Amino acid sequence: MTVSYLTTLGLNAFAEAARAIPYQKVRSNLFPGVEVWIRRDDLLDPLISGNKAYKLIFNLIKARELGVETLITCGGAWSNHLHATAAAGARFGFRTIGIVRGERPPVLSAMLQDAERLGMKFIFVSRELYRQRSQSDFLNRVGVGSAIGAYLPEGGANLAGVRGVHLLGEIIEGTVPINFDQLWVACGTGLTLGGLNSSISSFPVHGVEVLKAGGSVRRAAWHWFAALSQYNTSGLKKKNAGEVELTDEFHCGGYGKYPVRLQEFHRAFEMQAGIPLDPIYTAKLLYAISRKANEGHFSCGTKILALHSGGLQGRRGFQLGC
Numbered sequence: 001m002t003v004s005y006l007t008t009l010g011l012n013a014f015a016e017a018a019r020a021i022p023y024q025k026v027r028s029n030l031f032p033g034v035e036v037w038i039r040r041d042d043l044l045d046p047l048i049s050g051n052k053a054y055k056l057i058f059n060l061i062k063a064r065e066l067g068v069e070t071l072i073t074c075g076g077a078w079s080n081h082l083h084a085t086a087a088a089g090a091r092f093g094f095r096t097i098g099i100v101r102g103e104r105p106p107v108l109s110a111m112l113q114d115a116e117r118l119g120m121k122f123i124f125v126s127r128e129l130y131r132q133r134s135q136s137d138f139l140n141r142v143g144v145g146s147a148i149g150a151y152l153p154e155g156g157a158n159l160a161g162v163r164g165v166h167l168l169g170e171i172i173e174g175t176v177p178i179n180f181d182q183l184w185v186a187c188g189t190g191l192t193l194g195g196l197n198s199s200i201s202s203f204p205v206h207g208v209e210v211l212k213a214g215g216s217v218r219r220a221a222w223h224w225f226a227a228l229s230q231y232n233t234s235g236l237k238k239k240n241a242g243e244v245e246l247t248d249e250f251h252c253g254g255y256g257k258y259p260v261r262l263q264e265f266h267r268a269f270e271m272q273a274g275i276p277l278d279p280i281y282t283a284k285l286l287y288a289i290s291r292k293a294n295e296g297h298f299s300c301g302t303k304i305l306a307l308h309s310g311g312l313q314g315r316r317g318f319q320l321g322c
């Protein structure tokens with residue numbers, strides 16, 4: 001597989017890159033009785049990759065159309081969204097400001113070092129102030145002023161963001177190499193699950209919660225499905241609208257938790273399949289499928305597609321032990 005870069009900011013170029021994403025059959029004994037494939041959206045671009053790229057694309061196009069020069073967004077010290085936004089800014093000529101949760105650490109995380117190298121300016125805010133990030137006067141309180149640029153919510157969670165994921169669903173429908181029985185995806189907020197579920201009708205979409213979500217993932221999937229229906233009903237899947245299938249048994253203790261059993265699975269998977277995963281999202285996704293396969297949850301020969309939603313930059317925050 002060759003490395004390719006998104007070079008121009010435009011929907012056609014982006015969709016072309018997305019349609020070229022490979023589907024790879026997993027060769028491993030970790031999934032007895034089922035056939036697992038991975039759609040490698042981690043390969044969309046070395047820096048602007050995974051589901052964060054899909055959440056960004058319509059936001060970036062709109063910002064360019066409006067003549068916006070600066071993108072302002074927020075996230076934690078290992079946020080894949082901050083990283084992707086910094087990279088997109090550097091690539092397509094936007095200034096970027098990242099509002100980061102917590103005090104500035106003496107040594108920046110590898111992720112923040114990357115973002116700084118890519119030109120992002122940081123504003124570190126207390127956790128208390130950070131909690132107000134959805135309020136209308138947040139930028140003023142942080143001292144940026146909304147006149148400076150366009151504000152992208154954390155994780156790219158807005159209508160433009162979910163439209164990008166809806167597009168990903170359409171592209172998956174149009175490019176799958178075989179007839180899959182199920183699509184599995186890792187869920188943080190649930191926006192990606194909701195967006196995919198809105199445009200994929202050939203097989204059910206199944207989410208794996210990577211944190212103790214307490215119902216928020218299901219609510220978000222509904223919320224974004226409803227937001228898309230108001231925006232445009234033509235491309236929406238009508239079947240069991242907004243209803244999603246979710247598994248909450250594999251968060252392994254919570255967000256960012258990486259217990260030994262997950263580490264062992266992660267290492268074994270990478271050695272056998274030769275496909276890198278990130279500890280926070282995609283390792284838990286494949287772990288969930290593996291456990292379900294071993295528990296006899298699937299009928300024999302079930303064909304499962306797993307979405308590689310990227311996030312490999314986050315590997316550096318963990319001791320992978322290999």
Ligand SMILES: *Cc1c(COP(=O)(O)O)cnc(C)c1O
Nearest residue numbers: 080188189190192281309310311
């Ligand atoms: C952000 C992220 C997710 C979760 O996406 P949501 O839309 O918040 O559910 C999954 N995988 C990776 C690699 C991510 O960076």
